[in-house]
Amino acid sequence: MNLATIASLSVGQHLYWRTESVAVHGETLITSWFILGVLGIVSILGNGNLKSIPEGLQNVTEFALEFVRDIAKTQIGEEEHKEWVPFIGTIFLFIFVSNWSGALLPWRVLELPNGELGAPTNDINTTAALALLTSIAYFYAGISKKGISYFKRYVEPAPFLLPINVLEDFTKPLSLCFRLFGNILADELVVGVLLLLVPLLVPVPLMLLGLFTSAIQALVFATLAGAYIGESLEDHH
Amino acid sequence: MNPLIAAASVVAAGLAVGLGSIGPGIGQGTAAGYAVEGIARQPEAEGKIRGALLLSFAFMESLTIYGLVVALALIFANPFAS
Numbered sequence: 001m002n003l004a005t006i007a008s009l010s011v012g013q014h015l016y017w018r019t020e021s022v023a024v025h026g027e028t029l030i031t032s033w034f035i036l037g038v039l040g041i042v043s044i045l046g047n048g049n050l051k052s053i054p055e056g057l058q059n060v061t062e063f064a065l066e067f068v069r070d071i072a073k074t075q076i077g078e079e080e081h082k083e084w085v086p087f088i089g090t091i092f093l094f095i096f097v098s099n100w101s102g103a104l105l106p107w108r109v110l111e112l113p114n115g116e117l118g119a120p121t122n123d124i125n126t127t128a129a130l131a132l133l134t135s136i137a138y139f140y141a142g143i144s145k146k147g148i149s150y151f152k153r154y155v156e157p158a159p160f161l162l163p164i165n166v167l168e169d170f171t172k173p174l175s176l177c178f179r180l181f182g183n184i185l186a187d188e189l190v191v192g193v194l195l196l197l198v199p200l201l202v203p204v205p206l207m208l209l210g211l212f213t214s215a216i217q218a219l220v221f222a223t224l225a226g227a228y229i230g231e232s233l234e235d236h237h
Numbered sequence: 238m239n240p241l242i243a244a245a246s247v248v249a250a251g252l253a254v255g256l257g258s259i260g261p262g263i264g265q266g267t268a269a270g271y272a273v274e275g276i277a278r279q280p281e282a283e284g285k286i287r288g289a290l291l292l293s294f295a296f297m298e299s300l301t302i303y304g305l306v307v308a309l310a311l312i313f314a315n316p317f318a319s
Contacts, residue, residue, distance in 0.1 A: 175299070178299075178302065178303055178306050181306065182302030182303065182306040183298070183299070183302055185305075185306075186302060186305055213295075213298075216292075216295045219292070220295045
């Protein structure tokens with residue numbers, strides 16, 4: 001097999017699946033479905049037959065649940081975190097498994113007519129969707145708890161801060177989206193460029209660094225989602 | 238592509254990453270320095286300090302990444318290329 005085909009760089013190249021009015025990015029959908037499948041299978045295998053003393057995969061799923069619950073508890077608070085654990089857990093697990101699948105699985109061995117397979121999070125549409133979901137979640141959290149008085153926070157602590165508070169609602173999803181997308185794409189680009197220069201051994205430390213930053217980015221995204229939800233749930237007195 | 242736009246885009250992409258990494262570089266240096274100071278003063282708190290340091294590193298690094306996203310957009314998805 002030609003090493004250059006593994007190391008080729010194609011940013012902004014996509015495998016388009018067209019219907020009459022829309023074109024979707026095929027490679028992102030393939031990898032997203034793969035990751036949803038992996039997560040589903042692991043949770044069915046791990047939790048299909050629950051035991052009070054966990055064994056095998058149930059250990060893994062319980063560890064994941066406890067980890068996510070800790071994130072939610074520290075960000076949202078003791079009383080209200082329970083109903084947000086599923087949301088934050090979904091976001092964390094999807095991003096984490098996507099990032100690591102992009103860094104660990106040799107997706108590029110499978111050839112596509114256009115574009116290449118990789119982590120779904122290296123497509124800005126995936127991260128934008130996740131960021132918008134986070135926005136919707138914290139609006140829902142605030143409005144369902146406080147009703148219309150949720151919007152009072154736009155004129156707090158002083159009314160002249162209204163424009164900045166409104167702007168914040170746009171910068172939050174934008175920065176979430178760009179942070180995740182940029183980090184994952186930067187990792188893949190750095191590894192790809194080094195693979196072009198030296199195909200053996202030299203990129204390995206950077207791949208390990210990539211694994212580390214991918215995990216941290218998943219943690220950061222989940223932490224921030226929790227922090228935003230917690231912020232809109234907290235009471236001002 | 239208009240050669241002037243191509244040249245300007247490449248220069249701007251370089252500047253976006255280069256200038257964008259100055260601030261986070263200074264910030265990460267300061268944060269790491271204080272973290273080391275904290276560990277030296279209180280070695281038993283090393284785990285907590287490391288956790289907070291890594292999380293804040295990720296936030297600082299994302300500032301550089303914004304510059305990188307702009308640079309990538311200029312090079313691979315230039316809106317003025319048509």
